Amino acid sequence: MSKARDRLKALGPGVITGGADDDPAGIVTYSVVGATTGFSLLWLMLLATPMMIAVQSMASRISIITEKSLPEVITAHFSRRVTMSVITLLVIANVITIGADLSGMATVLGILTGIKPGLLLIPVTALIAYLVIFNAYRVVKTALLSLTLILSVYIVSAILIHPNLETLLVNTFIPHISFASGYVVAALGLLGTTISPYMLFWQAAEEREEKRTVVQAAEADFDTVAGMLYSNVVSYFIIVAAAAVLYGSGVPIQTMEDVALALQPLGGRYTFALFGVGVLVAGFLAIPVLAGSSAYAIADTYGWREGMDYKVADARGFYAVFLGSLLVGDLIYLSPLSTVDALYYSQVLDGILLPLLVALLLILGNNKGIMGSYTNSWFNNLFGIFTLLVSLGLSAILFYQMVF
Incomplete structure (x- = not known):
């Protein structure tokens, strides 16, 4: 009993990272996947769970064993040029996702209050900045952990729809593969939002904040597994709800209201209000993680002082990147992209970046000079390599279809 209690107390970076994965971009992506491909990608969602656990576990353990961040480890064993290339792509993907999340x-x-969305953008951004900058990390962590529970509303909604159980099981356990462009984009978007690059940098950085030692690696693994399982259960049921309500309906998903239709059985005429609460909670949970992962990555690359336990005056570069990410993200609202398109395609970009990061993690995690006796387990290597091959293959197919 005491061991179980200790493990529950140890929950933190993994659970927060998992909850943040179901951000507004994730909610929209999974809804679009369900609406456009039905139940046919549920098998990939199931398979993505061990893939996600393996990749996150590699990032977490590398940070714990080396007592360094991912940028520091990559720079030490490759070069600053490699680190800068990865960080540049990461920040671009993060800023687009932040902008899409803020717009959402x-x-x-705006719909709930009747106020023009553009007038609400800055207040929302300011509130997020305030919560992070003027509260200690421990307070922020507690708030983020409590917010993750509200996302279970999507599980309840999908169950109340009563989807055909046989169809659900067949599509979950038997792969349905298609090379149609829409299917490939949906699959890449699903992987990109499930195994998001920013999550790797965030959790690795937070393991340092937690000051976990080598002997606590098992706690970190439990935290990671718990967070990723919860995240993907929510994601699975978002796809189920969207597929049951929207697939084959002929209704294109162009607005946030279209996505909210997936919650109709649960919310009735209050559907959008229920959906809106989920999106807002997911945004407040995910945007600090997105901006924070960029801030940690850049600060560690240049050797700046970083961390949410520091005051602004003591870690100016770190907080400058954090605030800059939010402000640049606000500019996405002014772009011609619709909110849904920005949310969806930002995740496709993450899917394209994923193979590079997984390849680096596999190399680092299997290097005995770095990891000593804590090199990757067979599980992490198996599903890490599988993640690399699947994401690389989907990216190659998408590139081929775009060019030819």
Whole structure:
């Protein structure tokens, strides 16, 4: 009993990372996947769970064993040029996702309140910045952990729809593969939002904040597994709900209201309000993680002081990147992209970046000079390599279809 209690107390970076994965971009992506491909990608969602656990575990353990961040480890064993290339792509993907998430939150608030979304964008951004900058990391962590529970509303909604159980099981356990462009984009978007690059940098950085030691690696693994399982259970049921309500309906997903239809059985005429609460919670959970992962990555690359336990005056570069990410993200609202398109395609970009990061993690995690006796387990290597091959293959197919 005491061991179980200790493990529950140890929950933190993994659970927060898993909850943040179901951000507004994730909610929209999974909804689009369900609406456009039905139940046919549920098998990939199931398979993505061990893939996600393996990749996150590699990033977490590398940070714990080396007592360094991912940028520091990559720079030490490759070069600063490699680190800068990875970080540049990461920050671009993060800023687009932040902008899409902020736009989604402002759009939802605008519909709920009747106020023009553009007028709500800055207040939402300021509130997020305030929560992170003027509260200690421990307070932020507690708030983020409690917010993850609200995302279970999507599980309840999917169950109340009563989807055909036989169809659900067949599509979950038997792969349905298609090379149609829409299917490939949906699959890449699903992987990109499930195994998001920013999650790797965030959790690795937070393991340092937690100051876990080598002997606590098992706690970190339990935290990672718990967070990823919860995240993907929610994601699975978002796809199920969207597929049951929207697939084959002929209704294109162009607005946040279209996505909210997936919650109709649960919310009735209050569907959008229920959906809106989920989007807002997911945004407040994920945007600090997105901006924080960029801030940690850049600060560690240049050797700046970093961490949410520091005051602004003591870690100016770190907080400058954090605030800059939010402000640049606000500019996405002014772009011609619709909120849904920005949310969806930002995750496709993450899917294209994923193979590079997984390849680096596999090399680092299997290097005995770095990891000593804590090199990758067979599980991490098996599903890490599988993640690399699948994401690389999907990216190659998408590139071929775009060019030819």
